Amino acid sequence: MLLLDDVHKVYGKNKEKKVEALKGINLSVDKGEIFGVVGFSGAGKSTLIRCVNLLERPTSGKVIINGVDLLSLPPNKLREQRKKIGMIFQQYNLLHSKTIFQNVAMPLILEGKSKKYIQEKVEELLSFVGLEDRMSHYPEQLSGGQKQRVGIARALATDPDILLCDEATSALDPSTTEAVLDLLRKVRAEFNVTILMITHEMNVIRDICDKVAVIEGGKIVEQGTVIDVFTEPKTEIARSFVRTILNDETPNSIKKLIIENEQSDSGKAYRIIFKGSSTSTPLLSDTAKNFSVDLNVFHGMLTELQGIPFGNLIVNIKGEKEEINRAVQYMINHDAIVKELTQDEI
Known part of the structure; x- marks a missing residue:
């Protein structure tokens, strides 16, 4: 489904000012999986996820989705492939001058879909996320959890194969986080969407992910099933993340x-x-x-x-x-x- 093959990302052309944000990332995510990438700030998490949809273009390597290397595509073909990649942001990225309906409709308007199709699709999606009674509201009238539900509905508008979540719950309180995770489980179950989650919250990894990769200094230092990484972490950084959840520090x-x-x-x-x-x-x-x-x-x-x-x-x-x-x-x-x-x- 998703394969990152030896992906590097280097910022800056001057030798003295070069920053290696990603250093040979290899990652494989199967169809229908919820895969988490966890790491501290500055580890390269957000750069990694932005390289998946080429918001950041990797310096080298391959980004393969459904057998297609995105880096090999001309601009028009890349635009078509991007329609199958939805993205949910930490700060929602909603247009505050637009209603909730208009925010969700925006990707469909840009695709040139008919008014009838847009009306039916947006109503369906807002009903799915439980906001059918908020269509005419504006973002500032919603809570953080409701805004993220709008973000999820918008990300689903183009019927994506894969959903990218960049710290999608870090701005939310614990109970709202759980509600959003429940919704993402429902998305996976009903739409068979593959989900790649970037987070620094190990409780999110524990609660929703099938597999996890730990990133440090632009490298994947450990990966495996959630149960394996939690029970037998092999690196100190993985152990430190696991301790935040299991609280197994000996008094x-x-x-x-x-x-x-x-x-x-x-x-x-x-x-x-x-x-x-x-x-x-x-x-x-x-x-x-x-x-x-x-x-x-x-x-x-x-x-x-x-x-x-x-x-x-x-x-x-x-x-x-x-x-x-x-x-x-x-x-x-x-x-x-x-x-x-x-x-x-x-």
């Missing part, structure tokens, strides 16, 4: 207790991650029954990721080394992720 009092236990030879600390089926079985209890080990939960939490139960515990395991190894392998065989922690990782 100092617990760290002290773990260190004291290890120094007194009272067991080792392990991080045990449960996901899916492993959360529905009494795994710790079964392990204690089947092996000559003592287990003591020091710290942890249970939550849900993409509808899948998820647990993250720090557990002290005490016993003979061989028996501990057998107990750890038993838990791994039952779909848990088990890792002995060093003092730096606690």
Whole structure:
């Protein structure tokens, strides 16, 4: 559906003033997926998404949508392809002198559609986003969430194959954010639209995305399914984003207790991650029954990721080394992720 192949974006021609905003981006998004790209400010997120529809033209690489490399197209063909790419902006980008109806109708007017078609299409879209009673209102008469719904309706006007969301919820409060995410889920379900989301909010990634890529310094440093990146982040930046959601930072009092236990030879600390089926079985209890080990939960939490139960515990395991190894392998065989922690990782 969407493929970014070794995409680079360099600003400035002077060698001393060159800025490499993107450094070899490789990204693949399948049809019907909601794919999130997360990163801190200045990481290259917005440049990346603007390169997808060529609002920013990449310095090199390929931007392929439905098998077509946009960079190879002449201007007239590129304009046609862009009609299949909708975009939702952080600050809505609505025309304040136009009514809500006129804002949504604008892409269709520019396409030269008939008045009858525009009337029917805009009414259909405003009904879809729940604003059919606001057609004659102006943007300043709407709340932030309602403005973003108008932005979504406008982005859908040309029946796009892909929807680009550039920090679409960052200006909204939490309850309004959830309502907008619900609407985007509905968009995907009813229109089979592929969605690429740029955000710095890891809760948005958790709540709606199928896959996620982490961008830092213009490079994709990690990517995978949301459940995999949340349960086993491989880079420090991914771990820092995950911590903002899972709140798995170990309290100092617990760290002290773990260190004291290890120094007194009272067991080792392990991080045990449960996901899916492993959360529905009494795994710790079964392990204690089947092996000559003592287990003591020091710290942890249970939550849900993409509808899948998820647990993250720090557990002290005490016993003979061989028996501990057998107990750890038993838990791994039952779909848990088990890792002995060093003092730096606690």
